[in-house]
Amino acid sequence: AQKVTQAQTEISVVEKEDVTLDCVYETRDTTYYLFWYKQPPSGELVFLIRRNSFDEQNEISGRYSWNFQKSTSSFNFTITASQVVDSAVYFCALTSEGSYIPTFGRGTSLIVHP
Amino acid sequence: GAGVSQSPRYKVAKRGQDVALRCDPISGHVSLFWYQQALGQGPEFLTYFQNEAQLDKSGLPSDRFFAERPEGSVSTLKIQRTQQEDSAVYLCASSNAYPNTEAFFGQGTRLTVV
Numbered sequence: 001a002q003k004v005t006q007a008q009t010e011i012s013v014v015e016k017e018d019v020t021l022d023c024v025y026e027t028r029d030t031t032y033y034l035f036w037y038k039q040p041p042s043g044e045l046v047f048l049i050r051r052n053s054f055d056e057q058n059e060i061s062g063r064y065s066w067n068f069q070k071s072t073s074s075f076n077f078t079i080t081a082s083q084v085v086d087s088a089v090y091f092c093a094l095t096s097e098g099s100y101i102p103t104f105g106r107g108t109s110l111i112v113h114p
Numbered sequence: 115g116a117g118v119s120q121s122p123r124y125k126v127a128k129r130g131q132d133v134a135l136r137c138d139p140i141s142g143h144v145s146l147f148w149y150q151q152a153l154g155q156g157p158e159f160l161t162y163f164q165n166e167a168q169l170d171k172s173g174l175p176s177d178r179f180f181a182e183r184p185e186g187s188v189s190t191l192k193i194q195r196t197q198q199e200d201s202a203v204y205l206c207a208s209s210n211a212y213p214n215t216e217a218f219f220g221q222g223t224r225l226t227v228v
Contacts, residue, residue, distance in 0.1 A: 004156075035216060037219075042221060043203065043205075043221040043222045043224075044117075044118075044205075044219045044220060044221045044222065045157070045205070045207070045217075045219040046219075047216035047217070047218070050215070050216055091156050091157070093156075100162070101159050101162070101170065101172070101173070102147070102157075102159060102217070103159075104156035104157050104158075105156050106154075106155055106156045107154075107155070107156050
């Protein structure tokens, strides 16, 4: 069975602070894919990143960075110098070769105050 | 349009009424998913189509839920004899391959059963 845990329900920060959103996953498959999505108040989930299980390189995209560590089954997401526009619910998700049905975490609501 | 379109955006139904929710995926995308998202939760898988074939409907909560995609493009999720517990946001997503590519989501239909 697959599982994604986002233990942080809500995080509140002040603009320009750095913030890390945690994601821990469980799967028995050796080939799997991890995703992060952003859900702004408008409702649609917006794709941010995809990682496959064979690529543990960390990635940086502007103010966003992701830390994938297979040893701890974690795929954490860091926003540097947060902005009010970053306020949204962020979801971590998992699919695998053995189960293409995507499993989402419960989401972390990020509130960035001006 | 360029993205996934869902209609209606909001639907209020009286308990016992039948409803139909529409999804227009991105043109050419073979994979289409329906999800149910309760307030404060992550999306929960309902069903998956590859072209017109419904390959997985294991997430449909009861036999009151029915989905179709007869020509491999537009999809309709039908809920018969709606109950209050059906109140949720219903999200549609499409992708051009799965599971190793990202899915593109619509804004969802918020269903309220009164």
